Amino acid sequence: MKVLVAVKRVIDYNVKVRVKADGSGVDLANVKMSMNPFDEIAVEQAIRLKEAGVATEIVAVSLGIEQCQETLRTALAMGADRAIHVHHDGELEPLVVAKLLKAIIATEQPGLVIVGKQAIDDDCNQTGQMLAGLLGWPQGTFVSRLKLENGKALATREVDGGLENVELTLPAILTVDLRLNEPRYASLPNIMKARKKPIEKRTPAELGVDPTPRLKTLKVSEPPKRLAGVKVDSVAALVTKLKQEAGVI
Amino acid sequence: MNDEIRRSVAALCARFPGTYWQDLDARRAYPTDFVAALTQAGYLAALIPEIYGGAGLGLGAAAAILEEVHKSGGNGAACHAQLYTMGTLLRHGNTAQKDAYLPAIARGELRLQAFGVTEPDAGSDTSSIATRATRSGDVYIVNGRKLWTSRAGHSDLMLLLARTTPKERVAKRTDGLSVFLVDLRRAQGVTIAPVPTMINHATCEVVFEDVAVPAANLIGEEGKGFCHILDGMNAERILIAAECLGDARWFIAKASQYAKDRVVFGRPIGQNQGVQFPIARAFAATEAAALMVAQAAALFDANGACGPEANMAKLLASEASWAAADTCLQTHGGFGFATAFDVERKFRETRLYQVAPISTNLILAYLAEHVLGLPRSY
Numbered sequence: 001m002k003v004l005v006a007v008k009r010v011i012d013y014n015v016k017v018r019v020k021a022d023g024s025g026v027d028l029a030n031v032k033m034s035m036n037p038f039d040e041i042a043v044e045q046a047i048r049l050k051e052a053g054v055a056t057e058i059v060a061v062s063l064g065i066e067q068c069q070e071t072l073r074t075a076l077a078m079g080a081d082r083a084i085h086v087h088h089d090g091e092l093e094p095l096v097v098a099k100l101l102k103a104i105i106a107t108e109q110p111g112l113v114i115v116g117k118q119a120i121d122d123d124c125n126q127t128g129q130m131l132a133g134l135l136g137w138p139q140g141t142f143v144s145r146l147k148l149e150n151g152k153a154l155a156t157r158e159v160d161g162g163l164e165n166v167e168l169t170l171p172a173i174l175t176v177d178l179r180l181n182e183p184r185y186a187s188l189p190n191i192m193k194a195r196k197k198p199i200e201k202r203t204p205a206e207l208g209v210d211p212t213p214r215l216k217t218l219k220v221s222e223p224p225k226r227l228a229g230v231k232v233d234s235v236a237a238l239v240t241k242l243k244q245e246a247g248v249i
Numbered sequence: 250m251n252d253e254i255r256r257s258v259a260a261l262c263a264r265f266p267g268t269y270w271q272d273l274d275a276r277r278a279y280p281t282d283f284v285a286a287l288t289q290a291g292y293l294a295a296l297i298p299e300i301y302g303g304a305g306l307g308l309g310a311a312a313a314i315l316e317e318v319h320k321s322g323g324n325g326a327a328c329h330a331q332l333y334t335m336g337t338l339l340r341h342g343n344t345a346q347k348d349a350y351l352p353a354i355a356r357g358e359l360r361l362q363a364f365g366v367t368e369p370d371a372g373s374d375t376s377s378i379a380t381r382a383t384r385s386g387d388v389y390i391v392n393g394r395k396l397w398t399s400r401a402g403h404s405d406l407m408l409l410l411a412r413t414t415p416k417e418r419v420a421k422r423t424d425g426l427s428v429f430l431v432d433l434r435r436a437q438g439v440t441i442a443p444v445p446t447m448i449n450h451a452t453c454e455v456v457f458e459d460v461a462v463p464a465a466n467l468i469g470e471e472g473k474g475f476c477h478i479l480d481g482m483n484a485e486r487i488l489i490a491a492e493c494l495g496d497a498r499w500f501i502a503k504a505s506q507y508a509k510d511r512v513v514f515g516r517p518i519g520q521n522q523g524v525q526f527p528i529a530r531a532f533a534a535t536e537a538a539a540l541m542v543a544q545a546a547a548l549f550d551a552n553g554a555c556g557p558e559a560n561m562a563k564l565l566a567s568e569a570s571w572a573a574a575d576t577c578l579q580t581h582g583g584f585g586f587a588t589a590f591d592v593e594r595k596f597r598e599t600r601l602y603q604v605a606p607i608s609t610n611l612i613l614a615y616l617a618e619h620v621l622g623l624p625r626s627y
Contacts, residue, residue, distance in 0.1 A: 034256070073253055185260035188291035188304050191253050 001111035001170075003046040003055045005080065006101055007039040007062050009071040010121040023219045026121070035071045037183075038116025040078075041176045044183040045146065046114055047079035054148050057081050059108055063100055065089055069199055076194035077186035083199040084108075088211050096204075096211050098130035103207035105135065110171065112153070117142050117175040128175035138168040144179040251313040254292075258314050261286055262321035267591040270323060274449045274594050279403055284328045287318075288357035293331040298339070301347065302355035307550035308484060312491035312542060319495025320502075322591055324598055326450055329492065330362035330400060333484045334408055337428060341469035341477040346430070350406065363404035363433070365395035365455055366478070372397075373611045375410070375475065376422040380457065382411035382429060388461040389413070389429065394454065397605070401441045401453040407431045409462075410478060413471050426474040430466045437461070448597045483559040485606050487549060490542045490559075493566035496599040497535040500573035503592065504528050504580040524580055531573035538565035557620050560612045567602035567609070574599045 011017060012032040020027045035043075049055035060075035062068040063086040072083040086100050105113065118125035132139035144163070145156035153168040158177050168174075186194070204211040232238045242249050265283045273280055287293055295311045297303020304310070311332050318325040335354050338346060338361070353359035371377040380393025391411055401407060407430075414425030433439060438460040441453050469477040505528055508519025518524050545558035574596045578585040585592040603609050617623040 070252065074256065077253060077257065183260075185290065186253070186257040187289070188254065188257075188295060191250070191257060192304055194253075195250070 001049075001055050002057045002059065002108065003049060004059045004061060004101075004105060004108055004110035004113045005039070005042045005046050005075065006097075006113070006115045006127070007043060007060055007071050007075050008036040008116070008119045008121075009033050009062065009064060009068045010036045010119050013037055013120055019220050019222050023221055025217065025220050033067065033070075035074050036116050036119045036121075038118060038120070038176060038178070040116075040183040041178070041180050042114040042116050042174075043075050043078050043080060044181045045174075045176060047184070048181065049112075049148065050079070055112070059084065059110065061086070061101065061104055063088060063092055063097055072199055073194055074186065076197045076199075077191045078184060079190065080197075082197055084202060085199050086202045086204060086207065088204050090211065091213050092211060093213050093215060094124045094126035095130055095214070096209060097127050098134055099209045100204060100207055100211075101127070101131050102134045103209055104202070105131075112148075112170055113137075113173045115173070115175050117177050125175075128173050132173040135173070137171055137173050139173040139175070140166050140168050141175045142177045143174050144177045146174065146176075146180065251310055254310055254313050255317045257290070258292060258317040259321055261290060261292075262318055262323050265321075265323055267322050267589075270594065271588050271591065275588070277445065277449050279451055280324075280327045283323065284403075287328060288331075291357075293328060293357065294355040296332055297335060297351055297355040301351035303351075308487055308546040309543070309550060311488055312546050315488050316491040316495035316498075319492045320498045321495075322499055322595070324449075325492055326598075326601075327400065327403070328362060329488060330364065330485075331360060333481060333488060334361050334364050336481045336484055337408055337468060337477055338430065340480060341428070342430075345465070346468065350430070359406060360400075360404045361406040361408070361430075363398055363401040363407040363455075364478075365398045365401070365407055365409045365431075367397045368394055369396045373608060376416065376426070378410060378412055378426070380409075380411040382409075382413050382427060382462065384413070384464065387464050389464060389467070391429070391431075391457045391460040391462055394456050396454050397444070397452050398455045399450065399452045401433070401451075401455050402443055403451055405432070405434050407433050407455070408468070408478075409457075410474055413474075419472070423475040425472050427471045428468040428474040428477050429462050430468055431460070431462055432466075448594075448601060450598075450601070482606070483545075483549060483555055486559040486563040487542060487545045487555075489602055489606055490538070490545070490562040490566035493563075493570035493599065493602050494535060494539050494542060496595060496602075497531065497538070497566070497570040497573040499595060500570070500577035500592075500599075501528060501532050501535060503590075504531075504573070504577040507584075508580050518580070527572075527576040528580065531569065531576045534565070534569040534572055538562065538569040541565050557616065560607070560615055563602070563607065564609060564612045567599075570599045571603060 012034040015032055018027045046058045050058055058080040060072055060080040060083045062072050069085050072085055076083055084104060115128045140155035142158045143155045144158045147154040151170050153172050155166050157164045292314050294303040295306045299305040315325045315329055354361050368378050382389040382391045409429045409431050410426055412425055413427040416422055419425040438458040440456040443453050508524050509517050511518045542562040545555050545562040548555035548558055577592055578596050581592050584590055614626050618625050
């Protein structure tokens with residue numbers, strides 16, 4: 001079975017994000033970029049499926065600017081077999097990403113698609129679900145445990161209030177959560193091998209998708225600074241404040 | 250390529266946080282798990298050619314690996330010599346020796362990370378070593394005493410410099426020295442005793458009493474050992490300089506973060522120029538040293554002579570890391586002395602590099618004499 005994983009290039013999780021002075025977006029100049037941590041978990045899961053003899057080939061896909069190829073090299077060094085880069089210099093919204101992935105899936109015909117549950121830059125948490133909708137495939141989101149058997153995926157989902165077990169008929173879309181696995185780091189021999197693995201280049205036009213954004217970003221601003229709190233000397237004073245000042249009771 | 254290496258080494262090091270190193274430091278214990286992880290991931294075989302099973306990369310890649318280890322808060326001294334000690338064997342060993350040892354070193358099954366040069370009475374003055382190797386049939390009989398031999402207790406093989414012709418019978422004092430590969434697993438008469446030190450560094454005294462080393466283990470030409478180890482020393486200096494850069498970057502990041510977060514008199518301490526200027530100065534010194542390290546590594550990889558650059562890289566980087574260490578400790582105030590902050594440990598660790606693998610004064614003497622043509626001062 002072929003497994004397709006989608007990986008996004010995002011600001012490294014250790015970097016403290018700064019908003020540009022003109023409020024047009026987040027400052028990306030000279031900022032360390034890495035693979036979205038949830039997508040690393042997706043790649044790791046695909047590799048484990050291959051090591052277990054369930055998957056036969058892993059194809060990593062990334063969409064965006066030229067440097068997305070670095071992210072793909074990371075996926076290849078971890079253990080993906082080949083990669084596809086859909087080159088586009090502008091912004092890509094989740095619906096466009098889902099349409100592009102759908103077009104790639106039409107030619108690649110994977111038996112399973114694994115993506116991170118969300119990207120840590122825009123926190124959209126939409127691509128996997130939209131992709132499942134466009135394809136009409138079953139989806140398992142926020143997966144923290146996974147088992148594949150007899151053409152089915154048994155997935156445990158992390159939902160509010162507990163864990164939910166679902167059974168999906170393959171092919172299916174999985175969006176993966178933090179506790180599914182701990183991604184590996186690449187070994188030096190695998191980094192060397194990854195340099196020789198192919199990265200196929202595509203464009204939205206070739207895939208028949210219009211990448212124009214449907215949304216316009218008006219302004220990006222930092223969250224307001226948290227103000228210092230006050231101490232109250234009695235429960236009665238607290239209740240009064242909650243009633244009169246905060247207006248919550 | 251080096252970016253990818255840095256990313257992966259950083260991810261590996263993230264599994265060995267400050268608490269891991271603090272615990273080892275308190276027990277003066279060897280970082281076995283960390284060394285195993287780095288070995289298994291192939292990073293210590295970076296410089297070994299691909300025909301022997303290594304990655305066949307240049308010194309720039311090895312520098313990136315060690316810098317990243319130190320930048321992450323760890324320390325590469327427990328295993329960095331596994332990267333470069335084999336260089337003497339690679340460049341001066343014969344085919345049989347290379348075929349016998351390099352593949353196993355590349356696989357991580359054989360550790361060659363001890364190099365016996367310094368003695369109780371001969372450190373920088375290498376030509377005055379008293380350890381003797383006397384040919385007797387198919388073997389050399391070795392007698393002598395080595396000191397500050399790092400990792401001798403954690404190495405299967407040891408590279409040994411010994412005098413094979415007495416100093417008074419050679420034309421140049423650096424002639425008559427020879428390099429041997431000693432198999433510590435089999436050698437009879439070798440006593441290894443760890444020397445407790447200020448830092449957690451597996452350094453040892455190694456005593457040789459009538460140790461028979463097969464003549465087949467002579468590396469290169471008898472009497473030309475000093476020349477054979479010189480290029481390896483340049484590699485060592487460049488890589489140690491890379492570790493200093495990693496240390497400096499760790500100290501600068503740690504100091505900057507603390508100076509932003511720590512609020513005294515109602516504002517972050519980093520708002521005071523007395524706090525921020527030393528950090529900025531250490532940063533500038535580090536970036537300048539980084540250029541010299543890159544230049545030295547590039548020259549080494551291009552097979553160019555890099556003696557001055559390798560020495561200057563080590564000088565500048567070790568001074569930058571020490572300035573950054575001192576600044577970081579001062580920025581942290583009392584908390585800098587608490588082991589949980591890692592600052593005091595890294596502070597002690599990075600101090601070593603102005604003494605080893607060569608002292609600052611010897612570098613200055615080298616530059617003055619060999620680059621500037623000034624009279625020899627010692």
